[in-house]
Amino acid sequence: MSIAERTVDTTAEPPVSTAAAPPAGRWGKILGWLFVVVLLVGIALTAMRFVATAPPLDGTLNPDVSNPYGAQALAEVLRQQGVTVDVVRTRDELYNRLRDDTTLVMTDPYPLSDDSVVSLLNDSERTVFLSVSSRLLRLTALGEPSQTQVDTAEVGCEIEYLSRVGEIAPERLFTPSAGTTGCFTAPDGSAAVLVDSSLERVTLVEGTRLFSNAQLAENGNAALALGLLGQTGHVLWYVPNIDDGDHTADDADTLGSLTPDWVTPALVLLAIAGLTAIAWRGRRFGPLVAESLPVTVRASETMHGRARLTAKAADAGHAATEIRTGTVLRLARRLGLSSRATAQEVADAAADRLRVPRGSLYELLAGPLPQNDPDLIALARGLADLEAAVETTARTERNDQ
Template identity: 55%
Template sequence: MTLVADAAAAPGADEAASTAAARPRGRWRRLVGWLVVVLMLIGGTAIAARLVTAPPAVGAALDPEGPGDTGARALAEILRQQGAEVTVVRSHADVSAELDDGTTLAMADPVYLTDEAVQEMVADAPRTVLLSSSARTLRLFDLGDSAPDRPDRASADCDEPEFARVGTIVPGRMFAPAEGVDGCFTGQDGSAAVLVGGSESQRISLADGSVLFTNGHLAENGNAALGLALLGQTGRVVWYVPSFGDSDISGEAPDTLGARTPGWVTPAILTLLLAGLAAALWRGRRFGPLVAETLPVTVRASETMHGRARLTAKAADAPHAAAAIREGTVRRLAQRLALGDRVAAHEVADAASDRLRIPRGTLQDLLAGDPPSDDQQLVEMARRLAELEDAVDAALHPDLAPRTPTTDLDPEGHPRDR
């Protein structure tokens, strides 16, 4: 007996030892998992904060040092090959120091500068070429307005001699020249792709360089020749590149929610979050294999049946009760007649009629007819179904039939005495 008990206890001891060894490993795995989740949350928060607080990346469009499709490095290199000196300036405060009498100022739309800063910068340049346009630029230098026309091709068709050998271009934007402003590369409605204005001592030209002078479009049509005609008339080009960091626009920012929040709120929120995380780790559910546990009480099937019956009676739902009674009778008759589990009620009715040797269709109304409308009809139908089951049992097992008179069904499906 002692040997048997020891042999029976040995596997349990091994299992306990293995369980004790597995618990530390499972605890470490959970801690590592939580650590990975916390690190991922911290990393995602840092990346989101970086994306929100970082200034927009601007300045690549028409940048003389930009190698991309929207840059203008190709045009700057062509100017250098033609003997012109190209100086790139990224601060508007340094532009005036780079300008002299033989210098051309080139720049894209200075959206980050005030009107005063733009006019002050252009005032010191004998020749200015605006490589991009906006309604503000047209208004600031009184060059004209935007025009809706966009011809497929346009030639110089103006009195400016430097455009004589440019050929044709496909402009991206057209303008209506103001009074005293020359328009070149015109369309049928008189709009022009290049505007030339100013005075004898100060010349200002404007063209939509986003589709003419960028690296992706410079080799098309006469775009390169037009760029040389605008920028290559002097021996030196000062190319100003606007940027968000060079803006002189200042203003008072509205108070944010963080500025209006007292200083103790953020530490309190962090403390609550840490407390919630600690509580979740302390009282959280430990995931593991499912454990089968027996119920403290045993619920008998008869109690469930009686409970459903009481609910049906309380609701006075005779059709629902009749459907349940019929379903049970059909299922039991199908088993007794060896018809299978998925047989329909009308098939059971025909099989029972054949077994009782009564005409087919006699039991169709009883097993698959309309439901009763009141309790009296429900009781009558239940009695007839019970008598039908007794009759089928008697027909299937005549040796086990009781010697006392029992009920049978007449050709119309009603019970009769034997």
């Protein structure tokens, strides 16, 4: 059987090349990526906004800061009451200006070590902490954290300079230890202000919100601040910073120190194996090849390609359908029938030509499809024999004429 060749008409107008046209869905991908970028930028701006509005550590209850979290208003109120307020930022300056009639005021001095904090407490006649941490509770031994919460609290203690303070809305409450006076108490005995009962040398209060510029004028906050800080004519307000600190922490555990020794070599080996697999099995795309249009495509290329695909899929039924279709077309042309003739019509015409009963060729041309390779081979041989018989009959008739 000869194989026909299919040739594209070279006289026709060449089609327009689509090599430079954008692929389908390209604009959709561009818009999708643009949406992702806009979303990430929006998230970043939102995060920056929250960071920008967070209270700075060095501005929390800082007497020189006028933002809502600072304590400049409290410092000015003390000065109006005749109290000298000096702000110091280093321990050297603090020790040089510390006197017996001085109240040392500070928030939790997180940059300082425990020994430095204890040294300050020993050298100061009167110390007021405006914020409280677990470390300060441990170092001063004035109390323990309490889970109790109340909306408002009254004095509840017999300290004279606090007796005229009205209600406050405490931020945190603490359980006073033995030898500690608790003021502004809750029904269970928890207190917002802890004062050393013996000499009243150390006072603890969580006043980050109470004494801030934003809320100093609310409830009895200002009166409480004046009572705690105005008992001496001089306030030495210590604002510690990182440079003045001497707190040294142990080196934190890193991911490398926590993982076993064999993990790193295993990860390196897996990475090498992955790169090797990519280089071995990865698809290699060469440069684009420009091909002039129109081109001539051989029919055998398509036929062989489809045959290989059918063989690889082991689809006997599909192969049988293709063989029958080709046989029916060739028999119809040989028997003078239309190219649209059905398999039954071709079977009847072939039976008449071969002088066999009609219906005897139906199963061969239009019967059930084979399900395995042996049946497919048998069907192909039967169709080839049928075509040979019809061709022989046609030649005999021509010779007789």
